[in-house]
Amino acid sequence: MWRNYLTVGIRALLKNRVYAVINIVGLAIGLAACLLILTYVRYEFSYDNWLPDAENTYELATEYLPSPGGQQPGLSLTTAYVAGGALKKDFPQVEQVVWASSQNVTFLQDGTPTAAKKSLITDGPLFDIVRVPFVRGNAATALNDPHSLVLSESEAEARFGNSDPLGKTVTIAAGDMTADYRVTGVFKDLPKNSHFDMTTVVRIDPADYFRKTPDVVTSWTWSNGEMYVRLKPGSDAKAIEAQLSAWKKRNIPDDVGSNPVTNPGQFEDFHLINVRDLHLSRGTGQGRPNGNRQSVLTFGVVALLILAMACMNFTNLATARASQRAREVALRKVLGANRQQLITQFVGESMLVSSIAMLIALALAELAIRPLNAFLDADMTFSYFGLSGILLPVIGLTVAVGLAGGLYPAFYLSRFEPARILKANKSAADAEGSGRLRSLLVITQFAVSIGLIICTSVIYAQTEYARNLDAGYKRDGLLQLNGIARAPAEAAAPTLLQELRKQPGIVDAARVSLGIASGNNSTTDVNVPGGKPVTLGVYGVDAHAFDTLGMHVLAGRNFSEAIAMDDSTLPNPPDLNAEKALTARGVNVVLSESAARRLGLGSPASAVGKQVQYVVASNEAGTITATVVGVVSDVRYRSARDPVQPIIYYYVTSGAFNQLMVRFSGDPQVALATVERVWKRAVPGLPLNARFVDDIIHDLYNIDEKSAQLFGMFAILAVVIGCLGLFGLAAFTAERRTKEIGIRKVLGARTRDIVRLLVWQFSRPVLIANLVAWPVAWWLMRGWLNGFDTRMTLTPMPFVEAGVLAIAIAAGTISAHAIKVAQASPIKALRYE
Numbered sequence: 001m002w003r004n005y006l007t008v009g010i011r012a013l014l015k016n017r018v019y020a021v022i023n024i025v026g027l028a029i030g031l032a033a034c035l036l037i038l039t040y041v042r043y044e045f046s047y048d049n050w051l052p053d054a055e056n057t058y059e060l061a062t063e064y065l066p067s068p069g070g071q072q073p074g075l076s077l078t079t080a081y082v083a084g085g086a087l088k089k090d091f092p093q094v095e096q097v098v099w100a101s102s103q104n105v106t107f108l109q110d111g112t113p114t115a116a117k118k119s120l121i122t123d124g125p126l127f128d129i130v131r132v133p134f135v136r137g138n139a140a141t142a143l144n145d146p147h148s149l150v151l152s153e154s155e156a157e158a159r160f161g162n163s164d165p166l167g168k169t170v171t172i173a174a175g176d177m178t179a180d181y182r183v184t185g186v187f188k189d190l191p192k193n194s195h196f197d198m199t200t201v202v203r204i205d206p207a208d209y210f211r212k213t214p215d216v217v218t219s220w221t222w223s224n225g226e227m228y229v230r231l232k233p234g235s236d237a238k239a240i241e242a243q244l245s246a247w248k249k250r251n252i253p254d255d256v257g258s259n260p261v262t263n264p265g266q267f268e269d270f271h272l273i274n275v276r277d278l279h280l281s282r283g284t285g286q287g288r289p290n291g292n293r294q295s296v297l298t299f300g301v302v303a304l305l306i307l308a309m310a311c312m313n314f315t316n317l318a319t320a321r322a323s324q325r326a327r328e329v330a331l332r333k334v335l336g337a338n339r340q341q342l343i344t345q346f347v348g349e350s351m352l353v354s355s356i357a358m359l360i361a362l363a364l365a366e367l368a369i370r371p372l373n374a375f376l377d378a379d380m381t382f383s384y385f386g387l388s389g390i391l392l393p394v395i396g397l398t399v400a401v402g403l404a405g406g407l408y409p410a411f412y413l414s415r416f417e418p419a420r421i422l423k424a425n426k427s428a429a430d431a432e433g434s435g436r437l438r439s440l441l442v443i444t445q446f447a448v449s450i451g452l453i454i455c456t457s458v459i460y461a462q463t464e465y466a467r468n469l470d471a472g473y474k475r476d477g478l479l480q481l482n483g484i485a486r487a488p489a490e491a492a493a494p495t496l497l498q499e500l501r502k503q504p505g506i507v508d509a510a511r512v513s514l515g516i517a518s519g520n521n522s523t524t525d526v527n528v529p530g531g532k533p534v535t536l537g538v539y540g541v542d543a544h545a546f547d548t549l550g551m552h553v554l555a556g557r558n559f560s561e562a563i564a565m566d567d568s569t570l571p572n573p574p575d576l577n578a579e580k581a582l583t584a585r586g587v588n589v590v591l592s593e594s595a596a597r598r599l600g601l602g603s604p605a606s607a608v609g610k611q612v613q614y615v616v617a618s619n620e621a622g623t624i625t626a627t628v629v630g631v632v633s634d635v636r637y638r639s640a641r642d643p644v645q646p647i648i649y650y651y652v653t654s655g656a657f658n659q660l661m662v663r664f665s666g667d668p669q670v671a672l673a674t675v676e677r678v679w680k681r682a683v684p685g686l687p688l689n690a691r692f693v694d695d696i697i698h699d700l701y702n703i704d705e706k707s708a709q710l711f712g713m714f715a716i717l718a719v720v721i722g723c724l725g726l727f728g729l730a731a732f733t734a735e736r737r738t739k740e741i742g743i744r745k746v747l748g749a750r751t752r753d754i755v756r757l758l759v760w761q762f763s764r765p766v767l768i769a770n771l772v773a774w775p776v777a778w779w780l781m782r783g784w785l786n787g788f789d790t791r792m793t794l795t796p797m798p799f800v801e802a803g804v805l806a807i808a809i810a811a812g813t814i815s816a817h818a819i820k821v822a823q824a825s826p827i828k829a830l831r832y833e
Helices: 002-015 017-044 081-090 153-160 237-242 244-251 293-324 326-334 339-376 391-414 418-424 434-468 487-502 545-549 576-585 593-598 668-682 693-700 702-736 738-746 751-785 797-823 826-830
Strands: 057-064 074-076 094-102 105-109 112-115 119-122 134-137 148-152 169-174 177-187 200-203 226-231 268-274 478-482 506-512 523-526 534-541 553-556 587-592 611-614 624-632 647-651 659-664 690-692
Touching: 017 293, 017 339, 017 391, 017 702, 057 081, 081 094, 081 226, 081 244, 148 153, 153 177, 237 244, 237 268, 244 268, 293 391, 293 434, 293 702, 339 391, 339 702, 434 693, 434 702, 434 751, 434 797, 478 668, 478 693, 487 506, 487 659, 487 668, 506 534, 506 545, 506 668, 523 611, 534 593, 545 659, 587 593, 593 624, 624 647, 659 668, 668 690, 690 693, 693 702, 702 797, 738 751, 751 797
Parallel strands: 119 200, 148 177, 534 647, 587 624
Antiparallel strands: 057 074, 057 226, 057 268, 094 119, 094 226, 105 112, 105 169, 134 177, 148 200, 169 177, 478 659, 478 690, 506 659, 523 534, 553 624, 587 647, 611 624
C-alpha cells in the first residue's frame, strides 16, 4: 500500500512538472531561510553558554533611575569598584568577586611599542570566575601575582611566535604604569559568541594603578569597570538581588558635599545578571556590542512567516489544481477507497514534496552559512548530531511543513462526491469557499512581503538620517586620537599640540575629556544659588576645543588661556589645599544650550554672567561658585538613540583629557600621515590610536544597517516565494479559463482587455494586502523609531512605495501568462465545444 502511495505521488509530481517545481522551489527557499534565521536566533541566545559553570557566574550591574535633577535612566554593566568588596562582605553566598576593565595596553618589545588587540586589566584571579579553557598554565592561579600576564593563543603567537611564552618577561605600559610582566598563562581564542572581548589580561594593584585618581577605588559615584561574581553552587541569585536595596542603604554613604545632602544610591539599583544573559541585556558595557533581544525575536517571527508563506503556496496550488485530481478521487472512491486512505495518500504526497524541499534547503543553507557568517561577523555552524545537532529539528520541521501544507488539501480533495463528479463529467474543484481561501492566502503572503519591504525602507532611512543629522559640530575633516591620558602622551601634549598646529593641512588641534562615541560619561549636580540641583555632564576642555570641533558660541565667549579665572586646573595627584583654594577663588565655565535651559537661565544671552554652584573636586573641598562666561551649541557626542546630554564645560591645561581632536583640510590620508609622523616624534613610546570621526559615526549604526540589510534579504525571499505561488495560480487559472477567454475573444474582446481582466483578478488581493500590511508596519516601525532620541518623520512614502512595488511585481508575474493566453486563437479553445 505504501509503495502504491509513493508511486502515485511521484507520478503526480512528474505529470505536473510546473506545479512540482513551484512547490519544491518555494518550500526549499522558505525552509532554507527558516533554517538560517533560526540558526542565527539560536546563536544569539548561545552567548557564553559554552563557559564551564556559567550558571553560577554573574555580573553586578547598576541601574540608573530617573531623578528630579534630570539623570537619564539606563542599565550600565559597569559598576563602582568599591561595590565588589561590599557585596563579598555582606553575602556569604558569594564565593569570589573580581573587577575587570577594558584599557589600552601597549607592549614594549625590542624598542617598538605595539598595542594589544583587546586588553583587560583586573584586580584578581579573573579566570577562577570566568573559566575559559587554557592551553598553557593554570587558569585558577594564572593571575595570582600582581605582575602576571595572560594572553590568548593568537596574541601569544603574534608576540612570541611558536616558542613557549610561559615564564617570559615583557614590558607593559598601561595608564600611568610601565612595568615588567611575566606571562603565566595562555587561553584559547574566545569564540565570537561571547560578550568577552580580550586577547590580553593584565593583573594590577588598583591602589597603585589609580594613585593619581584614588576616587576610582573608594567612591560609589565612579564606575569604570565590570564586576564579575561567582556564587556558591546552589545559591539563589534572585534571593540575593531582592536584598540589594537594603544592602545599598547600608553601604553607600551620603554625599555631604552636595546641597542639600544626597545619597548616590537614592537613584540607583543593583542587579545580578547571569553571564549568559549579558549579550541580549539592555545594559551597556565594555565588551563586544550587545545584541538586541527584540530584534532577534523579530527575526525568529520573520523566519516562521516566510516558512508559512511557502506552506501557503502548497495549499493554494493544491486546491487550485483540484480539478485535475477530482476524477481520480471519484474513481478511487468507486473502486473502494475510503476517505482515510485518500487523506493518507495526499498527506504522503505532501510529505514527499516537503522531504525533497528539505534536502534542497539543507544544501542551500550549507552554501549560504559562510557568506552569512562573514556578513554578521559570526561563527555559526550546522551540526547534525549531538545535543546541539539539528537532525531531529530538521525531521520535525519536515513533518510539520508536510502536515501544514498538506492537511487542508487532503481533507478538501477527499470530500469530493464521486456520483456528482462522474455523472456531470466535470470537476467539483470550485467548491464553495475554495476561491476565497486562496485569495485570503495570497493576501496574507503579500501582506508579509509588503510589511518587510516597509520595515527595510524605514530602518535604512533612519540609519542614514542618524548618520547625517546635524550633531552640533563639523564631523568632516575631524580626526580623533585616543589614549592621550596615558603618562607619556600627557607629558608630551604641549609639544605635540604645538607641532601639530604648525603642519600644513592641520587647521587646529585640541584636547577634550569627552570624545565622539568614546563611551565615557561624567555627571555632577549643578544648581543656581538657592535653586534645586540638576544633573549635568561635566567635562574638561582646552581653549581650542570649541573651534576645533566646529561648535557655535551662541552667547558670551570661549575660554581664554590669558584669563586666570577660566583655569580650573588642579594638581595630579589630588591636593586638598589646592582644591580648597580653587573653591574659594571661583572659576568661569561655559554651558551648553540645553544645560542653560535646564538650570532655568533662559536664553543663551541671558545665561551669560549668571552664577552656578557645583563640586569641582572632592566633597571635602566644598561647593565652588562658577560664573557662566559663554553658551555653546548642544553637541551629540553619542548615538542618536541617546538624548543629547546637557553639559557644563570647564577649562584645564592638564589632567582631565581622554582624546585629542585634530581639525584638518585636504586629503584625509595625508592628514593622518602627518599626524602619525608628528606623534612618533613626540610620543615614541606609544602607538598612535586615531580614527576619522566620519568612520566612528558610520560604525555607530552598523547594527542598524545590518538589520536593514537582513530585512531586505528576507523581503526579497518573501517576494520570490509569493511570486512563485502567484505564478502557479496564474498558470492554472489561465488554463481553467481557456474556454471563457475564447468566448470573450469571439464576442470581440481585445488582447489588452483579456490581459487587464486576468491581471486585475490577481491584483485585487495585493491591493487588499496593502491595507493589511500598512497599519501593522506603521505600528512596528513607530515603536522601533521611538528607540531613537532623534528620528525621521514616518511619512506615507515608504508605505506607498512598498505597495506600488508589490503591485508591479505581482502584475509582472501574472502578465506573462495573461498575454500568452490572451493571444491564443479562440478556435483551439472552442473546437471541441
